[in-house]
Amino acid sequence: MASSLHCPVTLFPLLSLIILPCAIASTSHHHHHNHNHELKSLHFSLYQHDTINQTVYVIVKGVVGPGVGQVADPFGTIYVFQEPMTVTANRSSAVVGVVQGSSTVSSFDGLESIAVAKITLNMKHYKGSLSVLGVTHSIKPADHPVVGGTGDFLFVQGYVTSSPVDFKGNALVYKIEFHLYWPPYATKLMT
Numbered sequence: 001m002a003s004s005l006h007c008p009v010t011l012f013p014l015l016s017l018i019i020l021p022c023a024i025a026s027t028s029h030h031h032h033h034n035h036n037h038e039l040k041s042l043h044f045s046l047y048q049h050d051t052i053n054q055t056v057y058v059i060v061k062g063v064v065g066p067g068v069g070q071v072a073d074p075f076g077t078i079y080v081f082q083e084p085m086t087v088t089a090n091r092s093s094a095v096v097g098v099v100q101g102s103s104t105v106s107s108f109d110g111l112e113s114i115a116v117a118k119i120t121l122n123m124k125h126y127k128g129s130l131s132v133l134g135v136t137h138s139i140k141p142a143d144h145p146v147v148g149g150t151g152d153f154l155f156v157q158g159y160v161t162s163s164p165v166d167f168k169g170n171a172l173v174y175k176i177e178f179h180l181y182w183p184p185y186a187t188k189l190m191t
Contacts, residue, residue, distance in 0.1 A: 039181060039182070039183070039184065040181070040182040040186075041158075041179075041180060041181045041182070042126070042178065042180045043177075043178065043179055043180070044177075044178050045175055045176065045177045045178070046085045046086065046087065046096060046097060046175075046176050046178070047085065047086045047087070047088060047089045047093075047165070047173055047174065047175055047176065048083050048084075048085050048099055048162070048173070048174040048176050049083055049084050049085075049086065049091050049171070049172075049173055050081065050083055050171070050172040050173070050174065051083075051170055051171045051172075052170040052171075053170065054170075055081055055082060055083040055084070056079055056080070056081040056083065057079065057080055057081070058077060058078070058079055059078045059079065059080055059102075060076065060077060060078040061074060061077055062074035062075045062076030062077035062078075062105055062110075063075050063076055072105075072109060072110030072111050072138060073105045073110045073113075073138075074105065074110060075105055075106075075107070075108050075110060076104065076105060077104070077105040077110075078102065078103070078104050078105075079102060079103050079104075079113075080101070080102045081099070081100060081101060081102070081103075081117075082098060082099070082100040083098065083099050083100075084097075084098060085097035085098065085099060085119070085121075085176065089165055089166060089173050089175070091171075091173075096121060096122060096123050097119060097120055097121040097122060097123075098119075098120050099117050099118070099119045099120075099176075100117065100118055100120075101115060101116050101117030101118060101132075102115070102116060102117075103115035103116075103136065106135065110138070111137055111138045111139060112135055112136065112137055112138070113135065113136050113138075114134075114135055114136075115132075115133070115134060115135075115136050115144070116131075116132070116133050117131075117132045117133075118130070118131055118132075119131075119132060119160075119176075121153075125152075126151075126152045126153070127151050127152055128149055128150045128151020128152045128153040128154070129149060129150045129151065129153065130146050130148070130149045130153050130156065130160075130178075130180075131146065131147050131148040131149065132144045132145070132146055132147065132160055133145060133147050136162065138164075139164070141161055141162065141163040142161065142162055142163075143159045143160070143161050144159060144160050144161075144162065145158075145159050146158045146159055146160060146180065153180070154186065155182055155183060155185075155186030156180050156181065156182055156186075157180070157181050157182070157183065158178070158179045158180040158181045159179050160176055160177060160178050160179070161176070161177040161179070162174050162175070162176050162177075163175045163177075
C-alpha cells in the first residue's frame with residue numbers, strides 16, 4: 001500500500017553516503033509488505049538537506065591529493081552533521097526526521113567517505129531511529145547497511161540508498177531511499 005508521509009525527516013547525506021545525482025521524479029511514499037506471511041518490510045523515500053556551515057561542519061581539513069576537484073574533499077577531512085529530512089526535495093516541505101553523524105574522507109581522490117549516522121524518524125505510522133554505517137560516494141548512488149534501530153524500527157535490517165539530486169552553492173539535497181525488513185521473530189514479538 002502506498003501512502004503519503006505526513007511528517008518531516010532530516011537526513012544528512014552521510015556526506016558521501018548520499019552523493020549521487022538523480023532525477024527528482026519519484027515522490028516520497030512508503031510501501032508496507034508482508035511477504036511469506038513472515039517478513040514485514042517497509043519502503044519509502046525522503047530528502048536530506050545539507051548546507052555547509054549550517055547543518056554540516058568541517059572538523060578537520062584533510063590533505064589535498066592529486067585529482068581532487070569541486071565535488072571531492074581532501075583525504076582525511078572529517079565532517080559532523082545534523083540535517084533535516086523532508087517528504088519532498090523542497091526544503092520547505094514537511095520535516096519528518098533528522099540525520100546526525102560524522103564522515104571521514106577515505107579515498108585519495110576525495111570521492112569516498114566512511115560515514116556513521118543516526119536517522120531519527122517521526123512519521124505518521126512509524127517513530128524511532130535507524131543506525132547506518134557505510135561508504136558513501138560523492139557522485140554516484142551508494143547503498144548503506146542499516147545496522148540497528150529503536151522504537152518502531154527495533155530489530156530492523158536492510159539498507160538505505162543515498163543519491164544526490166540537487167547542488168546549489170553550499171546547499172546539497174540527497175534522495176534517501178529506505179529498504180527495511182523485520183525478521184520473523186521481531187514481527188512475532190511486536191504483535
